[in-house]
Amino acid sequence: VLTQSPATLSLSPGERATLSCRASQSISSSFLAWYQQRPGQAPRLLIYGASSRAIGVPDRFSGSGSGTDFTLTINRLEPEDFAVYYCQQYGNSPPLLTFGPGTTVDIK
């Protein structure tokens, strides 16, 4: 089970966003991903392997963490960054995929 906090983060453009994802048991960093979903759009992969940026993702997005605690950091929020962010775990054996409930980053 993945939990995300906070549920909502209200910030201004230019500020830093720090989003948390906690797993109920330790998982390999190789199996943790983050997604961004803007209203009316399909989710977009941001981070895989806990800290590797997907192709085309700006470097203001960074991921970190290990074990049960993972973090997505967005430096210098741009207007297009206000969206919902999901962490997601790949359970290796058996291969079951789980999403966290999401964190909404909205404009303060």
Add this chain to the structure above:
Amino acid sequence: QLQLQESGPGLVKPSETLSLTCTVSGRSIGTHSFHWGWIRQPPGKGLEWIGTVSYSGNTHYNPSLRSRVSISVDTSKNQFSLQVNSVTAADTAVYYCVTYLFTELDVHYYYGMDVWGQGTAVVVSS
């Protein structure tokens, strides 16, 4: 460029079967280490993994849906399909098809769902 496109009816009656197809272009569905799956999102809610079929045809399902769900592959058409039986209003959602790379050589590594279809809305209603 790899693209996924969902297709299927937008309205399904309660107790009937929901059937969707994902057409893959830009990569063979049998390409080693690539997996193909379905995700859904009820209105105003989060993302739920439904199930996955691997490049070799192995399937895995969300335990909460396993009794009603089936994913199959048509390699001749480069498509994979989803069936959900005995639908109720709770199955109303936007359904996405996705793909991801998972390597199983010396080290297991999951590269995330990097390509998503645009999503197709399915409403269960009489």
